[in-house]
Amino acid sequence: MNNELLIKNGRVIDPANNIDKKCDVFVVDGKIADVGNIEKSATESTHRVIDATGKLVVPGLIDIHVHFREPGDEEEETIASGSSAAVAAGFTSVVCMPNTNPVVENETDVEYIHRKARQARKTHVYTMGAITKGLAGVELAEMGFMSEAGAVGFTDDGNGVQDPAVMLRALKYAGMFDVVIAQHCQDNRIAGNGVMNSGYYSTILGLPGIDPLAEEAMLWRDIQFLKKIPQDCIRYHAQHISTAGSVALIRNAKKDSLPITCEVTPHHLLLTEERCAEYDTNYKVNPPLRGATDVEALRQAISEGLIDALATDHAPHLQSEKELEFLTAPFGIASLECALALYIKALIEPGIIDWPELIRLMTQNPARIIGIDKGTLGKGKQADITIINPDLEYEIDVNTFRSKSRNCPYNGWNVKGKVEKTIVGGEIRFES
Amino acid sequence: MKVILDSKQIKQALKVLTDEIISDIPCNLDIAVIGIRSRGEILAQRLSGQLSRKLGKDVPCGTLDITLYRDDLNSPQSTAQPQVRTTEIGFDINEKIIILVDDVLYTGRSTRAAMDALIDLGRPRAIRLAVLIDRAGREFPIQADYAGYKTDAEPGNLVQVNLVESDGRDEVIID
Amino acid sequence: MALIRKSKQIKWHRKHLLGLRDLSPEEISYILDTAGGFEQISTRSVKKAPPLRGKVVVNLFFEDSTRTRNSFALAANRLSADIIEFTKKDSSVSKGETLLDTAKNLEAMGIDIVVIRHSAGGAAKFLSRNINASVINAGDGFCEHPTQGLLDVYTIRKIKGSLEGLKIAIVGDIAHSRVARSDMWAMTKLGAEVTFVGPPTLMPSQVHQLPVKVSYCLDEVIEEVDVINMLRIQFERLGGNPFPSIREYSHYFGLTVERMKRAKKNIMVMHPGPINRGLEIESEVADGNNSVILEQVTNGLAVRMAVLFLVNQAAAQQAVKI
Numbered sequence: 019m020n021n022e023l024l025i026k027n028g029r030v031i032d033p034a035n036n037i038d039k040k041c042d043v044f045v046v047d048g049k050i051a052d053v054g055n056i057e058k059s060a061t062e063s064t065h066r067v068i069d070a071t072g073k074l075v076v077p078g079l080i081d082i083h084v085h086f087r088e089p090g091d092e093e094e095e096t097i098a099s100g101s102s103a104a105v106a107a108g109f110t111s112v113v114c115m116p117n118t119n120p121v122v123e124n125e126t127d128v129e130y131i132h133r134k135a136r137q138a139r140k141t142h143v144y145t146m147g148a149i150t151k152g153l154a155g156v157e158l159a160e161m162g163f164m165s166e167a168g169a170v171g172f173t174d175d176g177n178g179v180q181d182p183a184v185m186l187r188a189l190k191y192a193g194m195f196d197v198v199i200a201q202h203c204q205d206n207r208i209a210g211n212g213v214m215n216s217g218y219y220s221t222i223l224g225l226p227g228i229d230p231l232a233e234e235a236m237l238w239r240d241i242q243f244l245k246k247i248p249q250d251c252i253r254y255h256a257q258h259i260s261t262a263g264s265v266a267l268i269r270n271a272k273k274d275s276l277p278i279t280c281e282v283t284p285h286h287l288l289l290t291e292e293r294c295a296e297y298d299t300n301y302k303v304n305p306p307l308r309g310a311t312d313v314e315a316l317r318q319a320i321s322e323g324l325i326d327a328l329a330t331d332h333a334p335h336l337q338s339e340k341e342l343e344f345l346t347a348p349f350g351i352a353s354l355e356c357a358l359a360l361y362i363k364a365l366i367e368p369g370i371i372d373w374p375e376l377i378r379l380m381t382q383n384p385a386r387i388i389g390i391d392k393g394t395l396g397k398g399k400q401a402d403i404t405i406i407n408p409d410l411e412y413e414i415d416v417n418t419f420r421s422k423s424r425n426c427p428y429n430g431w432n433v434k435g436k437v438e439k440t441i442v443g444g445e446i447r448f449e450s
Numbered sequence: 451m452k453v454i455l456d457s458k459q460i461k462q463a464l465k466v467l468t469d470e471i472i473s474d475i476p477c478n479l480d481i482a483v484i485g486i487r488s489r490g491e492i493l494a495q496r497l498s499g500q501l502s503r504k505l506g507k508d509v510p511c512g513t514l515d516i517t518l519y520r521d522d523l524n525s526p527q528s529t530a531q532p533q534v535r536t537t538e539i540g541f542d543i544n545e546k547i548i549i550l551v552d553d554v555l556y557t558g559r560s561t562r563a564a565m566d567a568l569i570d571l572g573r574p575r576a577i578r579l580a581v582l583i584d585r586a587g588r589e590f591p592i593q594a595d596y597a598g599y600k601t602d603a604e605p606g607n608l609v610q611v612n613l614v615e616s617d618g619r620d621e622v623i624i625d
Numbered sequence: 626m627a628l629i630r631k632s633k634q635i636k637w638h639r640k641h642l643l644g645l646r647d648l649s650p651e652e653i654s655y656i657l658d659t660a661g662g663f664e665q666i667s668t669r670s671v672k673k674a675p676p677l678r679g680k681v682v683v684n685l686f687f688e689d690s691t692r693t694r695n696s697f698a699l700a701a702n703r704l705s706a707d708i709i710e711f712t713k714k715d716s717s718v719s720k721g722e723t724l725l726d727t728a729k730n731l732e733a734m735g736i737d738i739v740v741i742r743h744s745a746g747g748a749a750k751f752l753s754r755n756i757n758a759s760v761i762n763a764g765d766g767f768c769e770h771p772t773q774g775l776l777d778v779y780t781i782r783k784i785k786g787s788l789e790g791l792k793i794a795i796v797g798d799i800a801h802s803r804v805a806r807s808d809m810w811a812m813t814k815l816g817a818e819v820t821f822v823g824p825p826t827l828m829p830s831q832v833h834q835l836p837v838k839v840s841y842c843l844d845e846v847i848e849e850v851d852v853i854n855m856l857r858i859q860f861e862r863l864g865g866n867p868f869p870s871i872r873e874y875s876h877y878f879g880l881t882v883e884r885m886k887r888a889k890k891n892i893m894v895m896h897p898g899p900i901n902r903g904l905e906i907e908s909e910v911a912d913g914n915n916s917v918i919l920e921q922v923t924n925g926l927a928v929r930m931a932v933l934f935l936v937n938q939a940a941a942q943q944a945v946k947i
Contacts, residue, residue: 157866158826160873187867190825194841194877248833515662518674518704518934524941531637534662534934570671 021047023444024056028070028405032077033378034394040071045077045401048173048444051372053395054071059382070405073438076377078110078402080384083257083281083329084103084354086112086143088134090119095334095422098132101140103332103421105448107355108437110402111376111385111392116153117176123148123159125167134195140447142402146171146200149188155180158191162291165195170388173200179235180206186243189416193252198279198387200255201240203264204305208232213304213345215291223294225344228306230261237267244276255387258331260305262315269324279326279387284360285351289313289427297344300427303333304349320379321370327330327384328376334423350446352423356414358406359433367434401444455599460582463598464493468500469581470596475547477505478517479575482543484512485551486564487535492615493582514541514550519563539557543572545613555581555597558590583622585609634862637662640940641753641760642932644769645810653811658781659932660924666703667926675916676934677706680737685728686712686763687743692898692922693772697740700929709736724748728756728891738933741765759936764877767801773897774807776928778815780921781852784893794846796822796878797856797905800829804856809837814905822846823878826867847888854895855880855905871904880906885915893917 023045030053033037042056086100096113104112116122117245120133122145135143147164151157153174161172172192178201179185185201192199211230214220216227237256244254256268259280271278281441285303290310293301301307319325331351340347353360361380365371371379392402416429440448460574475481483493483501489543491513498511515535523532550564568577584597587605599622603609608625613620635651645653648860666674682701686694694712701708710732713812722730728739738759741749746766753760762769781788791810799805812819812837820838823829832839840846858874868874875881880894894906894916902908911918 158869160869162869162873162877187826191868193825302681518666518676520676523676523938524680526938526942526945529942532938534931536662539667563651566675570674573671612856 021444022065022443023401023446024065025066025068025070025403025405026056028073028075030075030395031374031377032395034077034382035396037395038374043395043403045403045441045444048401050397050399050401052397068405068439072296072407072409074373074406074408076404076406077381077395078404078440078442079108079358079380080111080393081109081111081330081332081354081380082327082384082388083283084112084114084349085117085330085334086114087334088118089130093422094336094339097134097143098138098140099335099420099422100332101135101138101143103354103419105140105440105442106420106437108358108404108406108440108448109141109354110404110440110442111144111390113170113388114143114145115173115175116148117145117174121148121151121153122146122169123151125160125163127330128167128169138362141442142392144168144170144390146173147173148172149174149179149199152182153177155184157308158184158188161195162198163191165197167310169197170390171198171200171255173202173257173345175202178202178204178206178450182239182243185240187435188248189243189247189252189254193247193250196251196253196389197425198253198255198389200257200258201236203236203240203259204228204231205232205235208235208238213302213306214294215308217291217309219291219294223297225294229235229306230263230308230312232263234263235306236340237264238392241267241276241278243277244271245274253387254278258283258286258329260286260308260316261312265315265319265324269319272324279383280324281327281329281384282325283329283331284353284357284364284429285311286316287320287364288360293427294344295396298427299340299342299344299347300351300425302344302347302349303331303351317364317368317370320365323375325379327363327387328357328379329384330354332421333425334421335425339423340425350425352421352425353428355419355421356426356428356431356433358437359414359429359435362408362435363431363433393422401441403441404437405439405441406435407438408435410434412436452624453621454601454624455583457620460499460598460620460622464496464500467582467596468497468504468613471501471549471578471580473506474578474595479547480545481547481549482510482512482541483549483551484514484539484543484568485612486560487513487515489550489611489613489616492613493548495551497549497551497580509556510541512541513537514539514567516560516563516567519567521559521563532616537567537571539571543574544570545573547576547578548574549578549580551580553581554583554585554586554609555579555592555594556585556609558588558592562590582611601625631640637935638939638942640936640943641749642771642936643749643753643760643762644745645774645807645814647771648810648814650814652814653775653778653814655926655933656775656931657782659935660779660927663927663930664924666930669922672703673705674703677701677704677937678708680915680937681709681735682706682738682740682933683709683711683736683758685731685739685741686710687724687741687748688764690742690764693742696735696922696925697763697929698763700926700933701738703926704930704933705772706738706933712801723756724752728752728912732756732758738936741886759940761932761936764803767803767806769807770803771807772876772925772929772932773804774811775932776921776925777804777854777895777897778811779895780895780917780924781812782815783920784917785851787816788812791817791852792820792850793817793852793854794820794822794840794843794850795854795856797844798827798858799823799832799856800827801859802856807928808854809835813837820846820850824868824874843884844887847884850892851889851890851902852895853880855899855900856897857899857901858905875904879904880910882907882909885910885913891915894920898922
């Protein structure tokens with residue numbers, strides 16, 4: 019029968035259920051039926067069997083920060099192409115950012131994204147809604163209606179909410195709906211027109227810099243607000259933190275048991291500002307690549323368990339858009355399709371964390387941050403499963419990407435670890 | 451303090467008032483009794499009860515609050531606080547003979563206020579004043595049509611009517 | 626028939642009515658009892674009584690308001706007072722006379738009672754300190770609107786008998802509502818349990834220091850309350866966009882027919898008016914059997930007559946003492 023799937027002999031890693039052992043996973047009718055040593059040899063012919071010997075069998079990976087550019091910039095990426103890229107990379111759920119054109123700021127916009135995703139039939143696609151109308155940072159957007167339509171959180175990503183009164187109001191208002199408010203921490207007046215990290219390199223390259231304080235000042239401000247607002251349902255998420263200073267702020271905030279979570283991108287774990295020396299715009303990203311001490315602090319934070327999730331901030335751009343002077347090219351790195359390999363390189367290979375912890379950062383934790391019932395191989399849960407070959411070595415080739423865009427600085431990198439199969443709701447939607 | 455009327459005497463006085471009213475007013479005319487708050491109200495209820503029994507027909511009874519019509523609101527004569535209460539007259543006063551009832555007729559000012567209050571409610575055929583105690587010391591040209599008892603109490607004295615319903619016993623005292 | 630209690634004979638000594646915060650529960654009950662005695666002046670054929678004859682009442686309104694102004698004018702009229710209407714749309718000093726100069730000029734013409742509505746909290750108190758006439762606060766900024774608070778509790782008491790133990794919800798822009806504040810004082814002093822309901826962005830800061838409960842969810846509260854008072858949302862006045870849109874506000878905080886189905890059968894629906902039909906309250910609810918909105922207006926007259934009468938009395942008493 020086609021609706022049964024047996025994955026045998028893999029190393030099953032399910033942090034949500036404290037499982038890390040060699041065993042089998044049995045899927046029936048799109049749901050996890052059993053995890054353990056499953057003897058099905060008598061009826062092996064009636065279902066599909068996947069031999070996962072030597073592979074990792076994990077809950078479908080979740081990326082809570084991607085830009086799929088639809089509606090408005092479909093030439094860069096669409097929900098169809100983006101979710102194809104995602105599923106090839108082992109992601110069964112992604113969360114889109116609302117800074118499309120038009121902005122996702124009411125329930126019909128949310129339903130549009132969901133509909134396009136259903137039509138694409140690749141990954142589950144969720145979306146965050148805007149905090150303010152048009153991302154202008156002035157008027158609150160209809161968070162109530164959007165959350166009823168299924169928005170998993172709110173952010174003005176691309177911008178931070180500049181006006182403290184507006185941010186305070188937004189946190190209070192969102193508290194009625196039990197949703198997460200995610201902030202792209204950047205004080206524009208401090209950041210100015212910077213295009214890379216402010217420091218030695220920005221000076222000698224003659225480029226305006228973005229001071230780490232631009233990120234840290236807003237993060238600090240928001241943390242003060244969290245201390246004062248007496249609501250049970252407030253949840254705050256600091257997106258793509260990039261500096262040692264931000265790590266310190268989050269460390270203290272968590273000590274005070276504030277309702278705060280945070281995420282880190284692959285580039286902030288692997289790349290530093292020196293990479294900009296040749297004015298290669300594939301390294302132009304916001305928040306910018308920082309210094310070695312910042313990268314070190316972030317890795318340390320991950321080993322401490324301080325960082326809650328890994329997220330790519332997949333930001334596709336056309337070649338023509340990126341082929342400009344460093345000063346004027348758009349910010350963004352598109353790394354969805356090599357994300358796993360990059361995390362392995364940054365965290366597994368140097369021994370900073372082990373596989374279960376890496377999987378936790380890509381499954382259980384992100385699911386909890388956005389409040390969806392995923393990231394687990396529990397019985398009865400929807401069968402979103404990723405099968406990984408952790409030892410396969412290969413060279414990253416952007417020309418094999420399913421994404422429409424190629425702005426990826428990792429082209430040619432030798433990496434280890436590749437997704438072999440991605441199963442969404444019991445359906446194999448990607449096979450390498 | 452001197453008791454000038456005891457319970458039995460009060461009862462007698464009311465009986466006299468009742469008889470006087472009956473003999474005075476032709477029985478084919480509609481009468482109603484209206485008492486001035488607050489003890490006048492109690493006396494009015496007793497009177498209307500007696501009139502109803504003796505006449506064999508229902509003599510309606512109402513209560514009039516005269517606070518809003520007093521002439522001393524804007525030049526208070528004492529620190530006592532006037533309390534506005536409701537006027538409860540459940541019948542039409544037009545064309546009826548209204549027996550206005552009060553406990554003590556003294557300066558006449560209360561009666562003046564009562565008459566002004568009454569005519570804001572309608573046009574009675576006639577108003578007759580019935581009081582339990584008629585006390586000397588008029589300041590206005592007003593007389594009782596029916597009085598239960600006359601007294602010449604000194605101006606400095608207080609003539610107090612106590613009734614069972616409000617004060618526990620029937621008596622009239624001079625203090 | 627109005628409900629009259631033999632209230633404890635308290636001494637009414639206030640020649641001003643500036644707010645309800647400083648009034649004792651006995652004083653509030655006394656005003657309500659007095660109002661009962663005034664109700665029928667409005668229903669009998671001669672709609673006048675003489676207690677304020679010869680007295681001059683000034684309606685000093687610096688904010689737009691036809692209904693409160695008319696209510697006071699009619700109340701003064703019914704008590705045989707003379708009324709002067711002084712409405713000034715713009716109370717800013719730069720455009721002309723200060724508040725004080727205006728009032729002193731009027732006083733020089735011989736006035737007895739000033740009924741003032743002003744956009745600055747404390748304006749009534751300021752006036753009472755600087756002129757000899759009695760001052761009645763008809764709404765100062767978002768501080769108090771005492772006669773509205775009084776007529777609200779009068780209406781509740783008339784129908785429910787007593788406020789003791791009643792659960793009352795006040796819904797809307799609490800942060801900027803003087804009605805909510807006056808209601809809070811009056812209702813809690815008479816023994817009711819008050820809950821403020823609205824989005825957190827429309828709650829006053831430190832609301833938890835007030836003697837009320839707070840809820841950000843009307844659906845949680847609607848099943849438990851005996852009385853619900855819907856405040857008008859004034860979009861023209863809201864600075865800083867405390868919520869995204871009218872429709873989202875109505876969706877979460879509007880009194881709809883749907884919500885009424887889950888409410889108690891005999892819930893009392895109130896509104897200080899004027900109502901935004903379809904916004905904070907649906908038409909069928911405003912016009913329905915549980916609504917006492919029109920009774921509030923009627924009771925407002927009796928309450929204002931009582932207030933005018935009482936402050937006048939106190940002023941007369943104090944004048945004699947001098």
